[in-house]
Amino acid sequence: MKKTTPYGARTSSRRGRANRTVIAALLAGTTIVTAPDMTQAQSYRFNSVQVDGNARIETGTVLSYAGIARGEAVSAAQLNDAYQRLVASGLFESVEVTPRGGTLVIAVTEYPTVNRIRFEGNRKLKDEDLAEIIQSKPRLVFSPTRAQSDAEAIAETYSQQGRISARVTPKIIRQSDNRVDLVYEVFEGRNSEVNRIGFVGNTVYSDRRLRRVLGTKQAGLFRQIIGRDTLVEDRLQFDEQLLRDFYLSRGYIDFRTTAVNAELARERDGYFVTFNVQEGQQFRFGAITVVSDYPQADAELYESVIKLRPGVVYSPTLVENAIARMENLAIREGLDFLRVEPRVTRNDRDLTLDVEFVLTRGPRIFVERIDVEGNTTTLDAVIRRQFRTVEGDPFNPRQIREAAERIRALDFFESADVNAREGSTADQVVVDVDVVEKPTGSLAFGGTYSTNSGFGIAVSFAETNFLGRGQRLNLTFSGAEANQTYGIKFTEPAFLGRDVAFDFALGYTETEADNVDYDTEVLAFSTGLTFPLTDRTKLNLNFGYKESEMKASTNATIGSVITGEVAQGKIGAGTIGYNFSYDSRETGLDPNKGVLFEFGQDFAGIGGDVQYVHTKTRAVAQTRILNEEVTLRASVRGGMLNYTKGSSRTMDRLAILSDYVRGFEPDGFGPRQIGTTGGGAAFDNALGGNIYAVASFEAEFPLGLPEEYGVSGGAFYDIANVWDVGASSAGAAGVVGDDSGAFRHVVGLSLFWDTPIGPLRFNFSKALKKESFDREQTFNVSIRSQF
Template sequence: SREARWWAFLASNDKYDEGRLDYDVRLLRQFYLARGYADITVDRVRGGLLPDRSGFAITFLVNEGIRYQVGTVSVASAISGVDTDELQQIIEFGNDKWYDVRALEQGLLDISNRLGSFGYAFVNVTPEIKTNPETATLDIAITIDKARRNFVERIEFVDNARTTDRVIRREFEIVEGDAYNQLKIDRSVRNVRNLGYFRDVKVATLQGSSPEQTITRVTVEEQSTGDFSIGLGYSSLDKSSVSLGINERNFLGTGRRASASISTSGTETNFNIGLTEPYLLGRNLTGSFDVFNTKTKSDGTTIKRTGLSLGVGFSAARDVFHRLNYELSQSETTVSSTTATSITGEAGKSLLRSSLKYVLSKDTRDNRFDPNEGYFLEMDETLAGFGGDVKFLRTKLSAAYYKPLLFRSVILGVSGKLGYVTGLGDKVTQSQRFNLGGRDVRGFGSGGIGPRDTGSSDAVGGNKMYSGTFEVVSSLGLDKDTGVRWTVFTDFGSLWGTDYPLNVTRPNAANMRVSAGVGIFWSTAIGPLSFSWAKPLSKMAHDTPKTFQFNIGTRL
């Protein structure tokens, strides 16, 4: 139960509920048990209507008792070959050593999972707590009962009405007949969750036909994976727009991705058809095919591109993915009389691009759509010059790290990007350069950082860039049922360097731009929504600030 708040329309826990009060008592006990009060007692006194009948007053009687620090922690195991010293190190109570029931429960779970990785699916891990009031300390003795190793008899999938069993099963690192391994099961569940086909994925380990056998039951809650969009819009940037698109991430429940879209606005016209097969020829091999046609207008510059791309990807080791992509495209750039042709380097030309891209990534995040822990590393290399008119080498490095704090109630996130492009006997033209701003450095508009055309003030991009983010994400102070989380962040970055420096404002100025702000993430039925308010703390005179941004999609 909570006192009424302004966001009450998002939840119902500010309504008086007699049955909820017993749960409130348990929450109060957990609060004190997490802060060293092992002898805490909480009694509900009454819940009564206020005299003015405007609400209910709830009174609890709390007896805290002594606040204890942890004395000794010991582990005794009836299973031979178990390193109890290693298991003892799993439980951590922090530097101050105050007793915390959350740390104990998490430690017991980690010990069970550790034993599960050795093949023990059903093992009793029992703590015994002895308090010493005279010294305000307590000792914890953990006992591991004797158990036998287990094997996987069967893997069951429940509630996947649309997605075939095969699509889920191929994400599992364990099969029927294997020795039970909790670590592999946890990784398999993460793989299934990262497909993005399910709102929730739960796993339960059940007793099989004999004491040595187990049944792994995976229960999923399917969610919409397809989008059909048709719309009319208007914005200050794009003016009027019309769009029509179909995107299905789980085509007919097979795991294939199919998409087709067409859109037109005052600044862009896009057409794209794509198909991705995640397990090409029944192997751990991803194949993709895309055809595209785009037309982009930016003040004095219009760029038309038509082409196709073929891609293949595979995983050579756990969490490591390789992707190879070939693109063949034709581009044509036209500029107005107010835009310096030396800026684009490709004005009036029809250029054929034949390029090969190689991407190497390692991703240990628990959820790539909304990460809470883990890290992500990626190297993206594009080489153009396999015939055609364009020759360049473009390198981009990306990294991100997420760490849960305060028992997963707060997430610390750090991310960064580096980019460099150089011509191979040719100068780097505008369509090959980097742009910076928008989601990478909030507080600035899209393309709002870096060199600009002195005549039209249009962004021309840069050959070198970097950006980074420090952020804290949490739902503290908010009801978790609303799916709303807040963030506090600071972004930084810079973009500079062009092979056509004439008529460009500060082309080689690498000054770091810095911004800070707050944001909101909201998990909804149409996908995650993000709102951010940011203010530049360090900028250059020709940059374009933008305070408010809104996005539909994954957070950074």
């Protein structure tokens, strides 16, 4: 077995010459080298110089480092200098300089050659990752200094991942022919977690609220799974910027972080991080004016598109949005090189900021070209279409910054740097785009559970940059105890090179009687185009075809209504439709308010067996109060089916999901057919309705538990109803609840829990108003939906 030693631990066999030995400490051991006796001042003259022990290094090279020529008088100091030069060359493991009469003998031991490099003890980082960090390589001369530097670099890499106790020891295993195997023994240590994050100086926002802003998180219950609880110095610096952006976006223009202290626990297994802050006071917009130094620009016209009002809390984002609107107006008006300069006047007396937008003519600079580098998979066109500027257009720095943000928002790249430099002439610039790609595909296997559908499995493949074209492809399969779903969806975000999204979807769903009293099969196809109308509005035009069939189930007893619908067999419906959406939710850092409105209609009758109009709408509003500790949310939604040919079936009619209205089982309220069959078997079949309406009001608030638990509370109040079973089913024996006045009212409490498998929601509800035939559900678990 080869003996492994810390390198530098080798000792010289001439240890007995203590008066001629100089010990140089190298890493974990010592290397013994010998210098001439300097105890007496004397001079030497050598007729010859003899070099022993060199194999790879030429004798002339050794002599050149020594710098001693034959026949010259050499003092003891000069002889010592020669020795020091040989040692400093880094070529030799040991050096001896010995005068022997008229001969100077230089005996050297060369550093061995690295045969191979191994890593031991590493689990968190792979060998190939560590190999990229070090400078030592096989077939190169072994260098103690380089090996020690490599060990420090590896330890620093672990430290950046929060393992500050990591240690790396370089060792060598000597082989034949003056070769060594270089082994880096790694002790990774444990993560040094962030046990606590605190703030000093904050009065407006609580520690809990500010912790939600930071990228660094406290160690929580799932510290083995969540990796953001380790201390990384660069992340703390980024956290400082996040805090500043958070306060600036809320009008605190004087905010600053005076210090960030990270105190290591005595056990060296965790940190206590404290941010010392000064919030300052909140400012609002004062007077908003526009003046023009650009002869062709009408100040009043540009002021009309600003959409800023005095009294609104100041935010740099709102100022940037106003500048963008004015510059876009200039492009539509054909005014090149118009620039908008905001001039802010501070009024400390009333805590307002007057903003004067000055329209000026910028320098006549053009974009010479846009150079894209670093993309190996993503096509240049995908990156270039993020620019609203092309070669030859006037140069606008703000548009270039916005393009950089859009490129990063694609989420195709580890990093994306966009910079402008001077072009071939002084009036031209070249825009350099340097990207580093990252994997964009994912394959996921998982399980699902809900109180309504039971256990199931889910398999999905997603590629967000399909073939490097920026297209999205999703393949999904999910199966629970009562249903299976197969689907494929494809999206081209820039159809024909335009700002228009094209999508295509194909799906097949098969259900068994579990929460309903019949089996179904549905094959659906859809395609459409989505156009942006304004910054906040979109219009989707779509076409689809669906073929569906209801089947009798062996596990359920059905009445005459569903029996008649099952007898209809397969029914096809071709549809065209539209969907309009308005989204005023703020973008940027941690938005806290906004409105989402959607309205759409589908018209069936383009082929198929039925004709109808399906109208649907939804509106949601959210805001945060009490210094953003409490979230208030209100939503309304509704839908209507109006058949002009054929009639609706139970599977086609509208049902209210349990996510919309808590307190009832799926299909637990609304029209039903209740009775017994000719054979005396009882049935209770939910029929759904052609019209439904829902209103929901919610509040979410902290419970006072430690934030690392990820638990918060909520309360809700839901109002809903579904009615109208259609002419073919109305009046059937045993049909109840087919009226428009029986709105249900439900109140309840929620428990939100952020877990590694997703945000879970536990609802405890009580129906205040219901019908005798409704099926109440006082508890359910679901995945928390986001606004």
